Amino acid sequence: MGLLIDGRWHDQWYKSSKDGAFERESAQRNNPLPAAEAGRYHLYVSLACPWAHRTLIYRKLKGLESLIDVSVVSWLMGEHGWTFDKSQGSTGDKLDGIDFLHQRYTRDDPHYTGRVTVPVLWDKHEQRIVNNESSQIIRIFNSAFDGLTGNRLDLYPEPLRAKIDALNERIYPAVNNGVYRAGFATSQGAYEAAFDALFSELDTLERLLDGQRYLAGEYLTEADIRLFTTIVRFDAVYYGHFKCNLRRISDYPNLSNWLRELYQWPGVAETVNMEHIQRHYYMSHKTINPNGIVPKGPLQDFGQAHDRERLVGKKIWKKTGI
Numbered sequence: 001m002g003l004l005i006d007g008r009w010h011d012q013w014y015k016s017s018k019d020g021a022f023e024r025e026s027a028q029r030n031n032p033l034p035a036a037e038a039g040r041y042h043l044y045v046s047l048a049c050p051w052a053h054r055t056l057i058y059r060k061l062k063g064l065e066s067l068i069d070v071s072v073v074s075w076l077m078g079e080h081g082w083t084f085d086k087s088q089g090s091t092g093d094k095l096d097g098i099d100f101l102h103q104r105y106t107r108d109d110p111h112y113t114g115r116v117t118v119p120v121l122w123d124k125h126e127q128r129i130v131n132n133e134s135s136q137i138i139r140i141f142n143s144a145f146d147g148l149t150g151n152r153l154d155l156y157p158e159p160l161r162a163k164i165d166a167l168n169e170r171i172y173p174a175v176n177n178g179v180y181r182a183g184f185a186t187s188q189g190a191y192e193a194a195f196d197a198l199f200s201e202l203d204t205l206e207r208l209l210d211g212q213r214y215l216a217g218e219y220l221t222e223a224d225i226r227l228f229t230t231i232v233r234f235d236a237v238y239y240g241h242f243k244c245n246l247r248r249i250s251d252y253p254n255l256s257n258w259l260r261e262l263y264q265w266p267g268v269a270e271t272v273n274m275e276h277i278q279r280h281y282y283m284s285h286k287t288i289n290p291n292g293i294v295p296k297g298p299l300q301d302f303g304q305a306h307d308r309e310r311l312v313g314k315k316i317w318k319k320t321g322i
């Protein structure tokens with residue numbers, strides 16, 4: 001794993017702050033979509049990555065599969081960062097067969113400095129990265145192509161935006177990024193702070209989901225998708241590999257039933273790849289798992305019946321006009 005400095009690749013582990021806390025670099029490409037066109041954009045993802053996973057779910061739910069093709073990187077993020085090694089689960093780079101994702105970044109900017117992350121939304125016409133921030137790519141997918149697809153589903157409906165924003169603001173630091181802050185901490189204090197904030201938020205979410213079907217109420221929204229991609233990885237990876245082991249998700253009845261409902265949502269299960277997920281984390285993070293042994297468990301079946309029908313659910317909000 002590493003980063004680009006002035007367009008040159010350097011193999012380097014994450015730097016943590018003085019007190020041992022992990023700090024995630026902000027995404028550097030935050031552009032809106034230039035124009036909605038079928039076939040113009042290409043999506044780069046890792047099937048292991050929770051941030052990239054959000055974009056894959058949106059691509060399914062919003063009917064974008066025939067408009068936006070995808071290249072999947074290999075599960076192993078080693079000395080060259082993300083690669084297109086087909087022997088390690090990659091599809092290869094479908095655009096021009098590059099070997100490493102960092103080559104895509106330097107094609108955008110030959111002097112790029114920063115981490116080379118997924119997801120990436122690439123513009124084939126302009127030969128540049130439109131956006132590499134998942135929270136923005138999913139907003140683009142939520143509406144930009146509606147005129148082409150006729151898809152009216154709205155995961156960020158106007159009347160629920162304030163609620164969704166407030167949920168995201170809590171859940172991102174404590175849970176989505178919180179598991180990484182626990183796993184990549186390099187001091188006991190930083191680890192414990194992340195651990196405590198994580199389980200305090202999971203306890204709050206467990207209570208919230210006791211009385212309502214989804215995070216923002218009766219509709220499935222962006223807030224649920226963003227949380228889902230972390231929760232579905234939790235027991236298999238974060239519990240052990242990142243030492244988030246106060247409780248498993250399977251110890252939380254509401255969270256685990258909510259997880260199953262989302263997993264069983266049409267199209268979602270096809271976006272979950274446990275082989276990529278487990279291999280990526282355990283094989284790539286050599287500082288925390290030096291021998292790269294991948295655990296065989298736990299036994300999980302997200303296809304089991306859930307009990308969420310006991311609560312009122314209205315599925316996904318539908319836009320009235322496009």
Ligand SMILES: N[C@@H](CCC(=O)N[C@@H](CS)C(=O)NCC(=O)O)C(=O)O
Binds near residue numbers: 133
């Ligand atoms: N803010 C970004 C974060 C993306 C991110 O950190 N992705 C990880 C994979 S899970 C990555 O590519 N890491 C490579 C690195 O940091 O070197 C987003 O949400 O899109």
